[in-house]
Amino acid sequence: xxxxxxxxxxxxxxxxxxxxxxxxxxxxxxxxxxxxxxxxxxxxxxxxxxxxxxxxxxxxxxxxxxxxxxxxxxxxxxxxxxxxxxxxxxxxxxxxxxxxxxxxxxxxxxxxxxxxxxxxxxxxxxxxxxxxxxxxxxxxxxxxxxxxxxxxxxxxxxxxxxxxxxxxxxxxxxxxxxxxxxxxxxxxxxxxxxxxxxxxxxxxxxxxxxxxxxxxxxxxxxxxxxxxxxxxxxxxxxxxxxxxxxxxxxxxxxxxxxxxxxxxxxxxxxxxxxxxxxxxxxxxxxxxxxxxxxxxxxxxxxxxxxxxxxxxxxxxxxxxxxxxxxxxxxxxxxxxxxxxxxxxxxxxxxxxxxxxxxxxxxxxxxxxxxxxxxxxxxxxxxxxxxxxxxxxxxxxxxxxxxxxxxxxxxxxxxxxxxxxxxxxxxxxxxxx
Numbered sequence: 001x002x003x004x005x006x007x008x009x010x011x012x013x014x015x016x017x018x019x020x021x022x023x024x025x026x027x028x029x030x031x032x033x034x035x036x037x038x039x040x041x042x043x044x045x046x047x048x049x050x051x052x053x054x055x056x057x058x059x060x061x062x063x064x065x066x067x068x069x070x071x072x073x074x075x076x077x078x079x080x081x082x083x084x085x086x087x088x089x090x091x092x093x094x095x096x097x098x099x100x101x102x103x104x105x106x107x108x109x110x111x112x113x114x115x116x117x118x119x120x121x122x123x124x125x126x127x128x129x130x131x132x133x134x135x136x137x138x139x140x141x142x143x144x145x146x147x148x149x150x151x152x153x154x155x156x157x158x159x160x161x162x163x164x165x166x167x168x169x170x171x172x173x174x175x176x177x178x179x180x181x182x183x184x185x186x187x188x189x190x191x192x193x194x195x196x197x198x199x200x201x202x203x204x205x206x207x208x209x210x211x212x213x214x215x216x217x218x219x220x221x222x223x224x225x226x227x228x229x230x231x232x233x234x235x236x237x238x239x240x241x242x243x244x245x246x247x248x249x250x251x252x253x254x255x256x257x258x259x260x261x262x263x264x265x266x267x268x269x270x271x272x273x274x275x276x277x278x279x280x281x282x283x284x285x286x287x288x289x290x291x292x293x294x295x296x297x298x299x300x301x302x303x304x305x306x307x308x309x310x311x312x313x314x315x316x317x318x319x320x321x322x323x324x325x326x327x328x329x330x331x332x333x334x335x336x337x338x339x340x341x342x343x344x345x346x347x348x349x350x351x352x353x354x355x356x357x358x359x360x361x362x363x364x365x366x367x368x369x370x371x372x373x374x375x376x377x378x379x380x381x382x383x384x385x386x387x388x389x390x391x392x393x394x395x396x397x398x399x400x401x402x403x404x405x406x407x408x409x410x411x412x413x414x415x416x417x418x419x420x421x422x423x424x425x426x427x428x429x430x431x432x
Contacts, residue, residue: 035100038119042093042128046100054097062091062128065197069130071188072200075148082188086140089130089192096126130192137185145179148203152176152210157221159378159395161255166380166393168221173210180204220375222398225312225405229305229348231298232388237347242282242298243385245273249302250381250390258369258377263323263337266303266357266367273299285342285356300356301348301390302381303367307355309379309392310334310369312405318370326370334377338368350409373397 035054037047042061046054066089071082103124104116118124155173159166183204191199231237231246249270258264273279273296282297315334318326326335339355346354358364371377378395399405 033101033105036104036116036119038123039100039103040123040125041096041100043125046097051097051101054100055093058093058097058128062093065128066091066130069192069197071191071198073144073184073203074200075203075205078148080144082137082140086137087130087188087192088133088136090133092129092131096128099126127195129195130197132185132189132192134185137188138181141179141181141184144203145181149178150176152208154210154212155214155217157217157376157378159255159257159380161251164382166223166378166395168378168395170214170217170221172214173212175210176208177205178208180206220397221378221395224377224394224396224398225309225314226391226393227305227309227312227407228389228391229301229308230389231301231348233347236283238388239282239298241280243383244280245282245296245298246302246390247383247385248278249296249299250383253302253306253379253381253392256379256381258371258379260371260373260375260377261327263368263370265361266306267359267364268361268366270299270357272360284358285344300342300346300354302383302392303357304346304349304354305390305392306379306381307336307339307367308349308353308407309394310336311353311407313394313396314399314403314405315369321370323370326372330372331370332372332374334373335370336368337370338366340365350407351411352409353407371396 034048034050035046039047041054041058042065044058044061046057049057066084069082069084069087069089071087073080073082103126104112104119106112107115153174153176155171157168157170159168180203184201187201187204191197191201231243236242252270256264256269271277273294275281275295277295279295281293281295283291284294284297284300286292286294313334315336316331317339318331318335318337319339321331321335321337323337326337341352342354342356345351355367356365357367373396375397380393380395382391383389384391
């Protein structure tokens with residue numbers, strides 16, 4: 001019995017020195033206790049205060065800290081300032097006051113004694129930190145991302161229109177990037193948790209490569225076809241004003257780029273032909289049966305040369321079809337959607353291979369085509385006034401290896417005119 005009693009006494013002593021207060025005891029301290037001497041919260045002396053007194057004393061410093069939050073997100077020339085209004089943080093004030101009340105009371109007798117001695121000698125400050133409101137901050141970060149995010153720029157070719165022959169410069173692509181909003185959120189949360197209320201952050205970015213490389217662009221910017229016509233067959237064909245119109249049209253067309261999925265309209269691209277616009281009067285077919293001087297006379301030789309170059313590029317005839325028709329039916333390659341012939345054969349090309357252009361976009365005949373090759377199509381046009389030639393080159397996605405196209409006119413039948421029929425108009429007086 002003596003032994004059991006002794007053991008009970010030892011156990012009781014051990015409990016007193018090694019046991020920790022229970023939950024109810026801790027809550028009692030928080031509700032009724034006061035804070036030990038030497039303890040500060042957020043730099044404010046709260047010794048001898050109860051929970052409410054300490055909270056009221058510390059709150060002004062917390063509000064001051066809250067208003068001093070200035071976190072700058074900086075990228076390139078852009079800067080965004082985040083304040084408490086953006087972050088809407090909550091503070092650790094209540095947790096800090098609770099910790100202050102339980103210091104020197106929450107451990108064993110031995111631990112509490114050591115804590116009290118340390119606090120008495122060295123003091124103890126409990127800092128207050130902030131925790132961002134996740135929903136509010138992420139809304140603001142998404143707004144920043146909307147401005148900062150950049151799509152990748154694809155590499156591309158630029159046709160050199162000033163060169164005497166087809167030439168390109170090639171431009172490398174540029175990586176795109178997106179703001180890593182989660183990483184930036186964590187960085188801001190870490191700063192606030194560490195008590196850093198002022199900071200400048202360079203955000204982490206997630207990079208995206210362009211879909212194509214410069215080598216891909218070069219592989220799809222190759223010679224596809226060319227065609228040449230001559231205007232040296234007659235003095236009329238070499239008329240200075242006519243040649244001037246041909247030169248002007250070639251200059252406008254040279255280096256032209258037709259994006260994939262778009263339609264080229266000759267009349268729209270060249271624009272109205274007027275004397276005021278720099279198109280001198282030169283012979284052109286009028287009303288289908290006579291030559292008459294008109295602004296831009298002669299440019300049909302350019303449209304004809306271009307038409308044949310397109311045929312040599314494997315273009316299919318889809319006259320009457322719209323851009324939407326071509327794309328919805330997924331008709332691949334180059335599709336010629338409008339082409340009209342002259343009233344009589346042209347001297348500079350085989351019969352049936354000419355392409356006239358007249359009037360305007362709204363009212364006239366044009367040469368139109370849709371590019372659905374999957375890549376840009378480039379057109380180069382040159383007027384050689386020494387050798388009297390017009391040459392058009394087509395560049396883009398090359399034809400399959402071993403495939404070439406040539407144009408030729410084939411006359412299946414010649415229909416001679418019948419007997420002349422004269423019809424008199426009796427409504428008008430006869431001439432002498």
